[in-house]
Amino acid sequence: MTAAKDNPDGVVQKVRRQSGVIILDLAGDVDLHCATGLRSRLIEIMNEKPPLAVINLSRVDFMDSSGLATLIEALQLSRRFGGQLRLAGIHERVRSIFEIARLDTIFQIFNTEAEALA
Amino acid sequence: MKKENLLEHKIEIHIAAQPEYLCVARSAVRKAAQLAGLPERHVDHVTLALEEALTNSIRHGYGGPCSETIIIKIRKLLPCDKKAGGLEIIVRDFGRQVDPACIKSRNLDNIKPGGLGVHIIHSLMDETEYSCPADGGMQVRMVKYLVASNLEPQQHAI
Numbered sequence: 001m002t003a004a005k006d007n008p009d010g011v012v013q014k015v016r017r018q019s020g021v022i023i024l025d026l027a028g029d030v031d032l033h034c035a036t037g038l039r040s041r042l043i044e045i046m047n048e049k050p051p052l053a054v055i056n057l058s059r060v061d062f063m064d065s066s067g068l069a070t071l072i073e074a075l076q077l078s079r080r081f082g083g084q085l086r087l088a089g090i091h092e093r094v095r096s097i098f099e100i101a102r103l104d105t106i107f108q109i110f111n112t113e114a115e116a117l118a
Numbered sequence: 119m120k121k122e123n124l125l126e127h128k129i130e131i132h133i134a135a136q137p138e139y140l141c142v143a144r145s146a147v148r149k150a151a152q153l154a155g156l157p158e159r160h161v162d163h164v165t166l167a168l169e170e171a172l173t174n175s176i177r178h179g180y181g182g183p184c185s186e187t188i189i190i191k192i193r194k195l196l197p198c199d200k201k202a203g204g205l206e207i208i209v210r211d212f213g214r215q216v217d218p219a220c221i222k223s224r225n226l227d228n229i230k231p232g233g234l235g236v237h238i239i240h241s242l243m244d245e246t247e248y249s250c251p252a253d254g255g256m257q258v259r260m261v262k263y264l265v266a267s268n269l270e271p272q273q274h275a276i
Contacts, residue, residue: 029141029144031137031169031173032140032169032176033137033138033141062144062166064166064169064170064173065170065232065234065238068234072229072231073231076230076231093162096166100234100242101226101238102226103229106229
């Protein structure tokens with residue numbers, strides 16, 4: 001398992017690799033300000049064509065539609081090569097934007113990272 | 119300007135149309151919503167709605183980040199007649215004008231990035247009104263009531 005401090009100044013806190021699975025830890029506010037950087041990072045990860053990628057959102061306090069758009073794009077990229085993208089640890093405050101956009105049934109959402117990896 | 123529930127504006131914030139300042143506006147409206155007595159869930163709602171309105175101003179009003187100004191006005195509404203108290207938020211930019219009738223939510227069945235801001239605002243706020251000020255730009259007025267208003271609801275409760 002590789003643990004690396006990916007971008008201490010952005011929402012991407014860590015990218016971990018575990019038995020072929022990529023786990024992306026996000027933290028803070030996922031908004032328009034960081035969306036471009038996050039998008040670039042997600043595209044890099046999806047270019048590796050991981051069979052499974054898990055985005056851990058347990059430390060995300062806020063997400064707007066810009067942040068949501070980056071996740072949607074990552075999901076679409078993963079589907080193109082037959083991979084899976086799962087979200088884990090979404091707080092109630094952040095979950096509502098998924099519900100409003102009716103994406104709570106589109107994304108695979110798990111309460112914990114462990115459940116997402118199972 | 120509606121006569122009911124009027125109070126002079128209590129909070130006015132000017133920010134440059136830069137994404138890095140969105141968190142400043144969010145913090146302000148979050149606190150204002152708490153002071154207005156909104157339940158925490160609705161505090162989250164108005165914060166997100168403001169964020170989406172600001173993002174729209176930056177992206178669509180100004181065509182991207184720039185040094186131009188976005189004005190945010192926040193005021194508490196007192197109960198009046200048949201309307202409950204609440205919080206009014208006005209976002210004003212000085213960029214491109216569009217016909218408010220053309221500002222609509224997109225089809226959510228089409229899963230794609232982008233284009234969710236208008237829908238999110240309408241879903242979260244009790245009242246949403248777009249207008250074209252005479253001196254240019256766009257203005258969106260958003261209201262969240264402390265209890266369900268007696269008006270025809272624009273959106274379902276979350």
